[in-house]
Amino acid sequence: MSTPEQVSRIYKVRKTVFQMLRDRGYSVDDSEINMTRQQFTQHFGERIKRDELFIHKSKEQDSSDQIYVFFPEGQVGAGVVKNLAQRLKADNIFSAIVVAQNRLTAQAKHGVEEVNKLIRMEVFEEKELVVNITEHVLVPKHVVLSNDEKKEMLKKYGLKDLQLPQILVRDPVAKYYGLRRGQVVKIIRESMTADEYETYRLAV
Structure with a gap:
């Protein structure tokens, strides 16, 4: 049986994943985000089977743009990565998030790099998702621009993208939004002299 602490941890992690998916434009029900700890336990039980935590979502604006979220049990090695990649290929899914309990093995990291040549597989450790980083008081609002908006x-400011300040794709907030190299994010901050002001960052 999972300990109460373990159940609470994975409950918080899964809630953050739903929030993250919605913020990326995927269709997520309010009931999924607002599920209580008690409802979570009633649904999944006290003995959490991580494969039952699996999530499958589609984009609000394009139902063909789908993503899988996996919660593999134990250490994620190269074999696990290979099996997940095979499932994605079989289901014709090109985006996935893997929520690992611990750090990936070196072989698994290499496997993810190989997988990402064909599809997109992002990896988060549980500890990165226990708290939604975007809800921190010091983190301003981020809005990922579409290619047309970019x-x-x-054009409006007479700039080239490389003239913009940069944000690393491995930055925790950039990871949350799934930023890819070349994308631009608008950052909206409160101002002492105005209601708010906007800045832009190029993902590198």
Whole structure:
């Protein structure tokens, strides 16, 4: 049986995943985000089977754009990565998030790099998702621009994308939003002299 602490931890992690998916434009019900700890236990039981935590979602604006979220049990090695990649290929799914209990093995990391040549597989450790980083008081609002919005913004200010300040794709907030290299994020901050002001960052 999972300990109460373990159940609470994975409950919080899964809630953050749902919030993250919604913030990326996937269709997520309020009931999934607002599920209580008690409802979570009633649904999954006290003995959590991680494969039952699996999530499958589609984009709000494009139902063909789908993503799988896996919660593999134990240490994630190269074999696990290979099996997940095979499932994605069989189901014709090109995006996935893997929520690992611990750090991946070196072989698994290499496997993910190979998988990402064909599809997109992101990896988060549980500890990265226990708390939703975007809800921290010091983290301003981030809005990922579409390609058209990026072009319009660059034209408006007479800039090239490489002239923008940068944000690393491995930055925790960039990871949360799934930023890819070349994408631009608008950051909205409160101002002492105005209601808010906007800045832009290029993901590198």
